[in-house]
Amino acid sequence: APSAPSAPPAPPADEDDGSPDASALVRHLCDTLSFAPRDAARAERAALSWAAADDDDDKEADAANPTPAKGQELDHDVLSLAMDWLCLHLDETTLAAGFLPNPRAAARPPP
Numbered sequence: 001a002p003s004a005p006s007a008p009p010a011p012p013a014d015e016d017d018g019s020p021d022a023s024a025l026v027r028h029l030c031d032t033l034s035f036a037p038r039d040a041a042r043a044e045r046a047a048l049s050w051a052a053a054d055d056d057d058d059k060e061a062d063a064a065n066p067t068p069a070k071g072q073e074l075d076h077d078v079l080s081l082a083m084d085w086l087c088l089h090l091d092e093t094t095l096a097a098g099f100l101p102n103p104r105a106a107a108r109p110p111p
Contacts, residue, residue: 025047039094039098050081
């Protein structure tokens with residue numbers, strides 16, 4: 001008998017924390033803004049999934065315009081999709097807190 005599909009695994013607690021190993025999108029959502037690492041990682045996965053579905057229609061354009069290595073540069077289209085996901089899936093209080101500038105970011109000197 002076929003087995004029931006399993007739920008996707010939860011993101012590892014240590015991995016999606018805005019650390020230098022995290023993608024530019026997760027770092028932006030956690031370090032510049034104040035979203036929780038788990039929410040940022042979930043939004044990134046959803047946004048990349050939506051972007052990949054859209055990219056299926058644009059394979060020739062992608063070949064003509066190579067993109068930087070994954071995670072190295074903030075893709076504003078994917079950021080927009082991640083923001084959409086956050087707005088649709090987080091409660092109002094969590095969302096408002098996430099959009100606050102991260103106080104640690106103000107204390108760091110600019111790159």
